[in-house]
Amino acid sequence: MNSKKILITGGCGFIGTNFTHHIVEKYPDYEVIVLDKLTYAGKKENLDDIINKITFIHGDICNKSDVEKATKDVDMIVNFAAESHVDKSIVDSEPFILTEVLGVNRLLEAVKKFNVEKFVQISTDEVYGTIESGSFKETDPLDPRNPYAACKASQELLTRSYFETFNLPILITRTTNNYGSFQNSEKFIPKIISNALQNVPIPLYGDGQQVRDWIYVMDNCEAIDLVLHKGKLGKVYNIRGNNEKRNIDVAKIILKILDKPESLITFVADRLGHDRRYSLDGSKIKKELSWESSTKFEDGIRKTIEWYRNNTSWWLSKN
Numbered sequence: 001m002n003s004k005k006i007l008i009t010g011g012c013g014f015i016g017t018n019f020t021h022h023i024v025e026k027y028p029d030y031e032v033i034v035l036d037k038l039t040y041a042g043k044k045e046n047l048d049d050i051i052n053k054i055t056f057i058h059g060d061i062c063n064k065s066d067v068e069k070a071t072k073d074v075d076m077i078v079n080f081a082a083e084s085h086v087d088k089s090i091v092d093s094e095p096f097i098l099t100e101v102l103g104v105n106r107l108l109e110a111v112k113k114f115n116v117e118k119f120v121q122i123s124t125d126e127v128y129g130t131i132e133s134g135s136f137k138e139t140d141p142l143d144p145r146n147p148y149a150a151c152k153a154s155q156e157l158l159t160r161s162y163f164e165t166f167n168l169p170i171l172i173t174r175t176t177n178n179y180g181s182f183q184n185s186e187k188f189i190p191k192i193i194s195n196a197l198q199n200v201p202i203p204l205y206g207d208g209q210q211v212r213d214w215i216y217v218m219d220n221c222e223a224i225d226l227v228l229h230k231g232k233l234g235k236v237y238n239i240r241g242n243n244e245k246r247n248i249d250v251a252k253i254i255l256k257i258l259d260k261p262e263s264l265i266t267f268v269a270d271r272l273g274h275d276r277r278y279s280l281d282g283s284k285i286k287k288e289l290s291w292e293s294s295t296k297f298e299d300g301i302r303k304t305i306e307w308y309r310n311n312t313s314w315w316l317s318k319n
């Protein structure tokens, strides 16, 4: 196996933590650097068990010298650094514009300056907007409908432009909703689990009929790894979970596993601009890279619940 030096930005957040563990375990010869600003969503302790196998840099992707320090000599970059909560983007979009757009621009400039071999930008199904039936293909137009999604679409366009203009070796993944260990309890599934464990009401937006496709985070890490190593430069890959569910049903499944009453579910005013359904067509990654998600929701959610049960202090502690 060829030894490589990989920079994982945002490696102390939810997906970044899982991806960093995946890379350290799967590629023991790789030199791994994590750059993270440690916002409220990032915890350095997530990497405690592998801290001797990686280099951690506390820094901001919007800061040119932090980025250049981390990027010099690396072969590959996977960018997870982001403001990731839609609700927060509705209250104040500026931090999103900075990290998602300016931060990505800094990374792209560094990729150009230091001749980095690969740059993977992690994006989301939200860039396509809502779809009543059927699923979006990579070639469908982008129609983001909240500030978070608009920032994700912007960073994608910027990334693509560096491929066209400078022939930079970029790849983009668009993923559905992830669930699994290390996700901040502000997010839908951790909130349901942590509230249920504490017997406090579980807020559900609107009528709870919104449909999302759920992917177990380790399946997503596997797919990103594949795109990083085998994806075609300049291309976008949808990564779907094959687990479409209504929000209300997700809440009921979790409550049933935890043996808690459905009366904990409380309907609250809907999120502004709340998209009804997201759905990705996964045929491109299946055809080109022979990949499809393998974890059934019923299995992944049990593992996730177990993790939250066993790590109460993790989700109770604030940074």
Ligand SMILES: NC(=O)c1ccc[n+]([C@@H]2O[C@H](COP(=O)([O-])OP(=O)(O)OC[C@H]3O[C@@H](n4cnc5c(N)ncnc54)[C@H](O)[C@@H]3O)[C@@H](O)[C@H]2O)c1
Pocket: 009, 010, 011, 012, 013, 014, 015, 016, 035, 036, 037, 038, 039, 040, 041, 042, 043, 059, 060, 061, 062, 079, 080, 081, 082, 083, 084, 085, 099, 103, 122, 123, 124, 125, 152, 174, 175, 176, 177, 178, 179, 183, 184
């Ligand atoms: N979670 C999902 O379901 C999901 C779905 C599709 C796409 N995504 C995308 O995947 C990526 C990771 O999402 P996540 O859920 O792990 O997010 P997260 O909020 O859990 O983690 C983000 C990480 O980025 C770090 N960070 C934030 N701003 C930074 C900056 N300026 N410089 C350096 N580090 C910074 C934070 O400290 C944190 O560690 C994001 O791009 C997100 O848009 C997430």
